[in-house]
Amino acid sequence: MKEKFLNNSIKRISKKYPDYDEEKLEVISYGLEALYITFTKSIVIFSIAFILGIIKEVFLILLFYNILRTTAFGMHAKKSSQCYVISVVFFIGGALLCKYVDINIYVKMIIAILSFITIILYAPADTYKRPLLNEKKRKIYKIISIINSLIFIICIIAFRGNVISNYLVMGILDASLMIHPLMYRMFQLPYNNYKTYNVSCS
Secondary structure: OOHHHHHHHHHHHHHHHOOOOHHHHHHHHHHHHHHHHHHHHHHHHHHHHHHOOOHHHHHHHHHHHHHHHHHOOOOOOHHHHHHHHHHHHHHHHHHHHHHOOOHHHHHHHHHHHHHHHHHHOOEEOOOOOOOOOHHHHHHHHHHHHHHHHHHHHHHHHHHOOHHHHHHHEEEEEEHHHOOOHHHHHHHHOOOOOOHHHOOEOO
């Protein structure tokens, strides 16, 4: 289904814009694939969340996760099935924990600090389909990711007695796991893909 959607879309785009080269079409295809996966995955995740009565929890974790993911980036699984497993474990599992488990503030802080260190060390993490070749942009993404993570930690402390701090912790934890080299190795994905290109961008 996905391949059919992508092939038909690219055919229509190349027909409408014949001046687009292979590189341009590949970038568009990558974007369309990301949108398709996000849309279909969201339907599955929120359907499960609705059945379990945790839509609010899943929504908040996804919100905080995506704030960090926007600049920290992170791995994309090769197979849709792997992507669904990761999403269910991270977002459904995390939401259930937020709703039913009283997480101690010290545990939250340990998780948040370890996640923060991970973001300092490894953000932004690219993919082989979308290597971050521009060194200046990589530095900007890292700085923004660090600042956002610090804001998260401040909010976790400020809201330590409120359940909202649970969602913040899950958001920063999930985002940090997705950029960790061990996750890339676990799913047999190349890491620091920009290093394989002898390209100097400014």
